[in-house]
Amino acid sequence: MPEVAPIVDPGTTADAPSAPGRRRRGRTTLLIATAAVLGLVAGTCAGYLVQADREPTRLPSLSQPVVAQAKGPGPEPLSAAQDHRVKTNGDLRKLLISRPKGTKALDWAPEQDGWLDLGAYADSLTHADREFRDLVAAEFRRAAGVSWSVGSTGSTQVRLVQYRQEETLGAPERASRWDVDGARAYGVPGASDGMAYLFDAERKPGYLPFYKALATASRGDIAMEIWIFDSKPIPKQKIMDLAKRQLERL
Structure with a gap:
């Protein structure tokens, strides 16, 4: 009966003698590698010793030289034309348009001496309680107004x-x-968000x-609102002219 031949590495043969004249390289390679490692270690140690004998390199100062302030008066403050906050x-009240000649001041106007405090302004609006809370959340600072009939x-x-x-x-x-x-x-020229509105008449037996008309706009931290009320239709040009004149003063 045939037998299965054992699996033998093709590079070697069991019981095969070494070929004549062939030298073993393992020992020589190990000696060379060891010498290289020792040389690297010795070089590193020598570098540390050389660096330790040197004077430390002085680092530049972190502080900057003090710049002397220029003599003479400081710069002039910006004018109202250059700095919007100088005006606002x-x-x-000085930014409001003037009451037209031939008109009368309203006895029931909410402003006192041209000023409206938070409570007076909120009371002049529909749903005063809600408006008061909304104005506080919107960071109300102050308000001024002028009214006429x-x-x-x-x-x-x-x-x-x-x-x-x-x-x-x-x-x-x-x-x-x-x-x-x-x-x-x-749209009202002079402000990116300037708008004018004409409402249809409200009729009751x-x-x-x-009739009413409204103009709104904002300029910086100021919101403008203009209301016109009448028993007859309000011309578009009337509300537009008032809005343009008021925006020119802001």
Whole structure:
């Protein structure tokens, strides 16, 4: 019966003698590698010894030279034309347009001496309690206004409301908060968010028609609002002219 031949590595043969004249390389290779490692270690030690004998390199100072302040008066403060806050941090009432000649001041106007505090301004709006909370959240700072009447049924209110704008952009947000559903809208030149609105008449039995127009815009930290009320239609040009004149003063 045939037998299975054992598996033998082809490079070697069991019981085969070494070939004549063949030298063993393992010992020589090990000696060379050991010598290389010792040489590397010796070189590293020598480098450390040389570096230790040298004087330490002085590092540059971290402090900078003191620059002497220039003599003479400091720079002139910016004018109101150059710095918007120079104008708006002053008397806010001076930025309001003047009451037209031939008109009368409104006895029931909420402003006192041209100023509206937070409570007075909120009370002049619909849903006063909610408006008060919203104004506080919007960082209300102060408000100024001027109002007048024309004839027996017409009246106008102009208000400038300033916000602190430390955590939120109160002025542009409040300028666009009005309920203008159904109104005819027109852009007002002079402000990127300037808008004018004409509302349809509100009619109730036994009362004259009630017309209103609104103009809004913001400039920096100030929100502008202008209201016109009358018993007859309000021309578009009337509200637009008032808005343009008021924006020119901001």
